[in-house]
Amino acid sequence: MLFYLTALLVIIADQGAKWLVRSNMLLGETIPVWSGRLQFTYYENSGAAFSSFQGFGQYFAIVAVVFVAAVFYYRHKGELRGPLLEAASGLLVGGAVGNAIDRVIYRQVTDFLVFGSRGGIMNLADLAINAGGLLVVLHLLKEPLKRVLARR
Numbered sequence: 001m002l003f004y005l006t007a008l009l010v011i012i013a014d015q016g017a018k019w020l021v022r023s024n025m026l027l028g029e030t031i032p033v034w035s036g037r038l039q040f041t042y043y044e045n046s047g048a049a050f051s052s053f054q055g056f057g058q059y060f061a062i063v064a065v066v067f068v069a070a071v072f073y074y075r076h077k078g079e080l081r082g083p084l085l086e087a088a089s090g091l092l093v094g095g096a097v098g099n100a101i102d103r104v105i106y107r108q109v110t111d112f113l114v115f116g117s118r119g120g121i122m123n124l125a126d127l128a129i130n131a132g133g134l135l136v137v138l139h140l141l142k143e144p145l146k147r148v149l150a151r152r
Contacts, residue, residue, distance in 0.1 A: 002086040003075065003093075010094025014124040015101060018110040025112070039114045043121050046108040058107055064100035068093050084139045091132030098125030 025031070025042040032039045071089050074080050080089050102109040111121040 006090025007094035014098035061103040088135035095129035
């Protein structure tokens with residue numbers, strides 16, 4: 001249940017935030033939020049991460065579908081169990097679906113979050129994907145860390 005709830009909340013929050021940005025900001029407009037640490041800048045990315053592969057973003061919707069299918073396959077096999085992997089896979093799937101929705105409907109992804117003066121621009125789906133990836137890394141490190149700590 002944690003997987004489905006997490007994925008659904010990510011999709012709703014991501015699509016809601018993107019709708020608010022598209023509805024209330026002009027393309028290229030910047031709104032400082034937190035004294036230089038965070039700003040909203042409305043940008044449409046027709047590529048992938050770091051604005052690479054501009055114009056080929058719709059192909060990444062296919063990658064997202066394959067990724068989501070793989071997660072469901074491994075969940076069905078029982079490979080993705082436990083709260084950490086449930087949350088991680090929910091964040092990853094929610095983020096992939098959130099950006100895929102943009103790619104299919106708009107042929108580009110709405111980005112708007114800029115952290116710091118040198119940060120890239122991203123959206124809530126990207127943050128969810130990053131958080132999900134970190135949780136997967138934590139899961140992978142959990143057993144080796146337990147063994148190291150047990151030796152002490």
